[in-house]
Amino acid sequence: MSHRKKPSNAHGSSQSTSNAGPTATQEEEDDATFTQPSTMQVQKGLEKLTPAQVDQKTAEVVQYFLVKDQKKIPIRRADLVKHVVKEYRNIYPEIMKRAARTFDQVFGLKMVEIDPKNHLYILINKLEPVTGASxxxxxxxxxxxxxxxxxxxxxxxxxxxxxxxxxxxxxxxxxxxxxxxxxxxxxxxxxxxxxxxxxxxxxxxxxxxxxxxxxxxxxxxxxxxxxxxxxxxxxxxxxxxxxxxxxxxxxxxxxxxxxxxxxxxxxx
CATH class of the missing domain: 1.10.10.1210 (MAGE homology domain, winged helix WH2 motif)
Incomplete structure (x- = not known):
């Protein structure tokens, strides 16, 4: 049970004390240790995976968003990486790009990062005309x-x-x-x-x-x-x-x- 928490504690404990204070949540610590992969890292990560694996992980991210959005609570990147993306974090940007395309083309929704500092995402209705009713x-x-x-x-x-x-x-x-x-x-x-x-x-x-x-x-x-x-x-x-x-x-x-x-x- 403790295996999954150890890496986060080892990498994030000093950061949580200096940056976020003693009240930092586990998710905040996890997010502090997550660095957005570079284009080259993403490319290398994709070379090790089959298209089916990437598609499956993208589908899981889309489903996670749709379930969470029912309560209109913004989705945290930390939660997304920890609970869904997991070992695919090295291709995180590609997964998010594909998920955004799915929301756009299939559901008529737009994925928006409303808080770039804390990395919070929401879905908004893209099909609603600007002049229409809110x-x-x-x-x-x-x-x-x-x-x-x-x-x-x-x-x-x-x-x-x-x-x-x-x-x-x-x-x-x-x-x-x-x-x-x-x-x-x-x-x-x-x-x-x-x-x-x-x-x-x-x-x-x-x-x-x-x-x-x-x-x-x-x-x-x-x-x-x-x-x-x-x-x-x-x-x-x-x-x-x-x-x-x-x-x-x-x-x-x-x-x-x-x-x-x-x-x-x-x-x-």
Missing amino acids: PITNPTNPKLGLLFVILSVIFMKGGVVRESVVWKILKNLGVDIGEKHEEFGDSKKVVIEEFVRQRYLEYVRIPHTEPVEHQFRWGQRAEVEVSKPNILLFMGALHGQEPQSWSQQYQEAHRAPNSSQSGTSSQR
Whole structure:
């Protein structure tokens, strides 16, 4: 049982202490020891494998993504390498390239690395037209409707909103975080745990507040999956105004729709 953990501990223990602290998970240690293979290393690795072996491993990666994506939780490279790629890590780039092609051609999905630093991947619906309805506004999923409202509030208020403001707006809409909701149950838990874990929202403590206060921002998944122009269309319909009425938000929405996740996050 201990054979598989020993290499990671041997290579990663000193790194976890100096870089990630004593709370680093096993996956983080594994990822710290993983180096992206060079083109030459990949080529040499492919020469030792049959096409069938590479195809099989690619299929396993695709299946892993599809299963994990059901819960909308980003897939970590560390988990992927440790649990699926395993001894094929020397051809990791080739496997990911083939998996991305499969998602594109077979499923109409796009594999996106939303966090290049921590290597987190998500799948987004590539077939959805940019001008169409956001996948998040699906009326058959009330939970995503709740999320869309929160993302709209954050966007319209400049990208950062205190949690007290969000709770007040939700209460006006009949979602009181102090009471159990018939549809969502513990709605506060849904917002600050589920939506945050799925990377739709960031829930950040505001420094020097007593009692402690937090604020919400768009998460990395929202930046690549949610259409800001559609939010403006939604708000315009709600208030009977043209989207251009909100000049700052209009410029933000049309500057680089759904493609500036790293830039927008760092600016906020």
